[in-house]
Amino acid sequence: MDINKLSSKIIGAAIEVHKALGPGLLESAYEECLCYELSLQGLSVERQKPLAVKYKGKKLDCGYRLDTVVEKAIILELKSCEKIEPIHKAQLLTYLKLSGFNLGLLLNFNVSVMRDGIVRIVNELKE
Secondary structure (H helix, E strand, O other), X not given: OOHHHHHHHHHHHHHHHHHHHOOOOOHHHHHHHHHXXXXXXXXXXXXXXXEEEEEOXXXXXXEEEEXXXXXXXXXXXXXXXXXXXXXXXXXXXXXXXXXXXXXXXXXXXXXXXXXXXXXXXXXXXXX
16 A cells, blocks of 8 residues: 555544544553554554664664554554654654654644644655
């Protein structure tokens, strides 16, 4: 599936979850519901996928986890916070670099309108 089409499906699912639940819940609740919504659409979803850190040619297990990976193509970093901070964007970009994925979506569910909580991050330096 085209990455942009897949991204649109994910955003639609996030909006659907937000409409049903509204803001103010824990990230884990949004993760559970979003993954269920994506699976209803027939998309493959990996939750809490381990992410190794590559350091000086060696993979090290440092305990990092990607919130959600959809169709082995897009990382979803879910938040339920007052606002998206620059560190949240930097974190997702680092995850993209470490994993080799091109695209990530930062989804903050603690907003009045979901479209205000969506940030698209592209890994321009994919190796």
